[in-house]
Each structure stands twice: as C-alpha cells, then as structure tokens.
Amino acid sequence: MKRLMRFGLVGFLGFLVDFGTLALLLHQTSLGPLAARVIAIALALLVTWQCNRLFTFGASSRTVLAEGVRYGSVGLVSSCINYAVYSALILTLPAVNPLIALIFASAAALAFSFLGYSRFVFRN
Template sequence: MKRVLLFAVAGAAGFLVDAGILALLLWATPLGPLVARLFAIAAAMLFTFWLNRTFTFGHSARSLSAEGARYGGVGISAALLNYAVYSALVLAFPALWPVLAVAIASLVAMVWSFLGYSRFVFGASSPSK
C-alpha cells in the first residue's frame, strides 16, 4: 500500500508538471493543445522517472541500462495511452478545458503505468522498500 501511495504522490507531482507546462506553453507560445502536450508529457515523464526510481520503487537489481529501457518502454506506452485519451477528449469535446482532459488522461495512464512499473520494471528482482 505504501508503494501505491508513493506512486500516487509521484503521479500527482507529474500531473502538476504536465499541466503546468501545458498551460504555460498555451499561454506563452502559438503552439496548439496537441503539440504543446507533447512537450509537457516529456517533461513530466522525466520528472516522474526520477521520483519513482528514488522514492517509490527504488533501484532494481537489473543494470541501469536494462532498467532504463524497461522503464522507458512502459513510460512511452503510458504516454501514448495518455496522449490518445487526451487527444480524443480534446477533439471530441472542443469546449473542454485542456487541463481537465490532461487530468482524465493521466488517471487512465496512471493505472497502466503502475502495473507496468511494478511488474515489468521493478518486479520481483527489485530490493524491497
């Protein structure tokens, strides 16, 4: 249960980075909500990798490169899922505030990524916390 809570905290922090960068880019640049979100997702993914590796799951027994590749694979699949849900919401509901679409998409991707990180990246071979 502790890992789920820490993961949720890391996800919430990642959401703040994601939504904050999205809002900033929409305000300060001519980028639209779809392109701006690509930059926001990338920043949030890097930030949550650091949080999850440091606080939630710890380092795995795998090499850093293997761990990074696995984390990246799960993270990219979660980001694609997140972006697909976000894009579908923005396109289907043009009046929807983009940050609300980020919240919904992030919740969907959060379930996917927790399952992937806890089982595929840091699974049974990781040191217990």
C-alpha cells in the same frame, strides 16, 4: 500499500509537472494543445522516472540504461493511452479546456502505469 501511496505521490508530482508545463506552453508559446502536450508528457515522464526510482520502488538491479529503457517502454505505452484520451477529448469536444482533458487522460493511464512500473521495470 506503502508502495502504492508513494506511487500516488510521485504520480501527483508528475501530474503537476505535466499540468504546469502544458499551461505554460499554451499561454507562452504558439504551440497548439496537441504539440504542447507531447512536450509536457515527456518532461513529466523524466521526472517520474527519477522519483519512482529513488522514492517509490528503489533502483532496480539493472543498469540505469536497461532500467531507463524498461521505464521508457512502459511510459510510452502509458503516454499513448494518456495522449489518446486527451486527443479524443480535444478533437471531439472543441469547447473542452485542454487542462481539463489532461485530468481525465491522466486518470485513464494511472492503473496501467502502476502495474507496468511495479511488475516490469522495478521488479528485481
């Protein structure tokens, strides 16, 4: 339960990075919501890897490179789920605010992320 709570805190931090980066890119650049989201997801993934490694699960017994590849693999699949939901909302409901779509997309990827990270990446 403690690990799940820490994962939730790190996930919330990642969500804030994702949300803040997306908002900044949408308001300060000419990027559209789909391109801006790719950058936001990538940055959030890097932040959550480091935080999960240090705070939630602890470093695995693997090398940083091996752990990073595993984390990236789970993160890529989770990001694809996240991005698919986000894109579907943006493309099918043009009136939806991209930041609202991000909230729903992030929730859709949450369970997969926890199971993948806890069972595949940080399991010693």
